[in-house]
Amino acid sequence: MTKKELNESTAYLQSKGFDKPEIGIVLGTGLGKLADQIEDPIVAHYNHIPFFPLATVEFHSGKLIYGTIEGKKVVVMQGRFHLYEGYDFIDVTYPIRVMHQLGIEKLFISNAAGAINLDFKKGDLMLIEDHINLQGGSPLAFKSVGEYGERFADMAEPYDVDMRQKLVAIAKNENITLRQGVYASVVGPQLETKAEYRMLGILGADAVGMSTVPEVIVANHLNLPIVAVSVLTDECDPDNLKPVNVEEIIEVANKAEPKMVKLFKELIKKI
Ligand code: HPA
16 A cells, blocks of 8 residues: 555546545445435446455455435445455555545444344344454554554544444434444454353453454544444354354344444434
């Protein structure tokens, strides 16, 4: 990644009409439906954006969509890059930097995660209050990071308090159960062992997933306020662990999708 590459990616999108979006939104596994709510959409496939990470075969549908939701200009990432696909930390956070260069002032993130806190149930949504980075690296560990911001980025409050409070109020109003907790990020793609789930609970995690944290670190580095919500797709009970069923994970994420769409739409209205 160089500044010149970022500028070229940004210029390409601007030339397609991506004009000063206010909000960037990352849509996770099975949460793509918010994209259907975008008015006057302009679509840019990842594979067509200069210097964007090259999409894998199974990921050919990845695209950036620009348009308006609730009267606000948004840019939506439909599909994200994961470390488990072989991308590095710079790749997976490159789109965040591009959306920042386009002008976004806030970032919304969604993902699918496993519930470590067994008071939380499959299908619940969880507002991320804080995180634990267990991915063994950082998207800020590169030589020229000083050209992009403070090397020792502060992580005292990585998730914006005001937007979190707004989401809690919205959820209450809409009768949507919104848990709150700590998200631990792992590389994957293998799921965790019983011993690992037990460890994650002891460490203070309420949920575990394979994304989001690198994006949040970079957004903090760029002083972008973030709000992030997980769909809890499976219950990670080390004493009753059943083999993972990826189809079921996707099904649970899909079922929870309308709740996530509602929360995000209302939040867009209120900021
Ligand atoms: N572990 C890691 N990532 C996940 C899980 C899990 O149990 N469920 C959904 N994403």
